[in-house]
Amino acid sequence: MLRFLRFSVVVIFLLDIAGLAPVARTYIEPSFAAVDGDIMYQWHRTDNDAEWKDFTVKYQGRDYCRDCHPDQYDRVTASKHTMIQCENCHGPAIEHPVNPQKLVIDNRRELCLRCHAKLPYRPAEYAELSTGPIPFKMKDPEEHNPGIECVNCHDVHNAGYKAF
Amino acid sequence: MKDKIMYETHNQTRREFLKLGAVTLVGGAIVTRLGIFDFLKPEAVAEITEGTGRRWGFVVDTTKCVGCGMCVQACKLENGVPFDSDVSRTWVERYIQKTDGEVIIDSPNLARDGFITNNPLGEQVPEEDIAKAFFVPKLCNHCDHPSCVKVCPVGATYKTTDGVVLVDREWCIGCGYCITNCPYGARFFHPILNVVDKCTFCYHRITKGMNSACVEACTFGARKIGDLNDPSSEVHKIVNTERVAVLRPHTHNEPQVFYIGLDHIVV
Numbered sequence: 366m367l368r369f370l371r372f373s374v375v376v377i378f379l380l381d382i383a384g385l386a387p388v389a390r391t392y393i394e395p396s397f398a399a400v401d402g403d404i405m406y407q408w409h410r411t412d413n414d415a416e417w418k419d420f421t422v423k424y425q426g427r428d429y430c431r432d433c434h435p436d437q438y439d440r441v442t443a444s445k446h447t448m449i450q451c452e453n454c455h456g457p458a459i460e461h462p463v464n465p466q467k468l469v470i471d472n473r474r475e476l477c478l479r480c481h482a483k484l485p486y487r488p489a490e491y492a493e494l495s496t497g498p499i500p501f502k503m504k505d506p507e508e509h510n511p512g513i514e515c516v517n518c519h520d521v522h523n524a525g526y527k528a529f
Numbered sequence: 530m531k532d533k534i535m536y537e538t539h540n541q542t543r544r545e546f547l548k549l550g551a552v553t554l555v556g557g558a559i560v561t562r563l564g565i566f567d568f569l570k571p572e573a574v575a576e577i578t579e580g581t582g583r584r585w586g587f588v589v590d591t592t593k594c595v596g597c598g599m600c601v602q603a604c605k606l607e608n609g610v611p612f613d614s615d616v617s618r619t620w621v622e623r624y625i626q627k628t629d630g631e632v633i634i635d636s637p638n639l640a641r642d643g644f645i646t647n648n649p650l651g652e653q654v655p656e657e658d659i660a661k662a663f664f665v666p667k668l669c670n671h672c673d674h675p676s677c678v679k680v681c682p683v684g685a686t687y688k689t690t691d692g693v694v695l696v697d698r699e700w701c702i703g704c705g706y707c708i709t710n711c712p713y714g715a716r717f718f719h720p721i722l723n724v725v726d727k728c729t730f731c732y733h734r735i736t737k738g739m740n741s742a743c744v745e746a747c748t749f750g751a752r753k754i755g756d757l758n759d760p761s762s763e764v765h766k767i768v769n770t771e772r773v774a775v776l777r778p779h780t781h782n783e784p785q786v787f788y789i790g791l792d793h794i795v796v
Contacts, residue, residue: 408687409685420729449748453599480597
């Protein structure tokens with residue numbers, strides 16, 4: 366065993382000085398392999414595939430939200446905002462309600478303007494709804510009630526006006 | 530006589546030294562070969578034979594993008610790219626060609642907060658001066674022949690069997706060769722981890738049957754991900770029935786992100 370170890374050290378050392386450090390590291394890291402025999406593009410530490418698969422999912426999708434907020438889910442999915450995911454505006458759920466305990470409620474005009482600001486190069490119609498194309502509502506933020514938060518009048522969850 | 534003895538001794542030492550050297554080199558070569566032929570190991574063979582034959586591909590329909598930047602925000606938060614840093618795994622570019630032929634390209638804050646004003650590079654462009662204008666979302670192209678992978682000196686970046694180009698964060702030494710060798714500028718240094726970072730197609734999501742975070746966040750259907758080898762996937766249908774293009778085909782990287790509505794002013 367000791368002889369083998371000494372041999373390994375000599376080999377790694379020699380490979381290192383021969384400018385073959387990567388090869389030496391291959392020798393140290395047993396999971397290195399050229400998958401499919403593809404040395405050019407798939408030579409890597411094969412354990413890493415699984416490490417990336419285990420990366421934490423943070424955006425859970427709206428079905429995750431529905432479990433506790435079915436009322437809001439139903440309102441949004443029945444509205445013209447149905448294509449907008451809850452987490453687009455409220456941020457990633459991660460492990461909500463444990464972590465984070467509260468999600469963001471972003472009332473800034475800038476949030477709505479990401480889609481609704483009037484730009485000459487935005488399409489006139491929105492065609493992603495199953496019910497057919499609708500006019501794409503764009504507003505010039507300088508003219509349309511500047512300084513007032515959109516949610517004062519608009520209910521984003523049903524894409525209409527608030528009931529007063 | 531004395532000289533001869535010394536000479537012989539010296540000669541013998543040299544012979545022994547050479548012998549040792551040769552043995553070590555041959556031994557080293559064998560060991561090296563063993564390392565490279567690791568793909569013959571049972572587990573590696575199993576990985577090949579049990580492969581699903583999947584090939585992840587992406588479709589970007591630029592005609593649908595309105596530049597809201599929700600994809601960029603979702604990507605950054607999902608993948609732990611510092612939100613206020615000036616790097617991102619995906620971004621959206623705005624192209625404006627004026628009637629006088631001038632082309633303006635910008636991507637304020639990499640479109641993390643969307644495009645909410647008509648002021649490319651701080652300049653107001655009157656509507657009548659615009660000949661054509663559109664948005665182009667960009668991300669890693671997960672090339673079939675990724676030139677970034679080729680130049681990695683330590684084998685820290687690679688293509689998976691299902692066609693996703695990943696970076697091994699433990700193995701990356703941060704030399705940055707891949708960043709300079711990517712024709713699409715899709716790679717960057719992670720500001721906290723100090724290793725190279727890039728789009729993974731949300732490998733942790735797509736391998737669990739979910740969509741990539743940017744695809745999920747896109748309200749306009751401008752982004753689609755799917756299996757190019759599965760005839761029932763939308764991506765397969767679009768790539769095989771519609772007119773699609775790829776960015777910078779002259780690099781022969783064979784990108785797997787296909788675009789609808791590209792234009793010659795797109796770089």
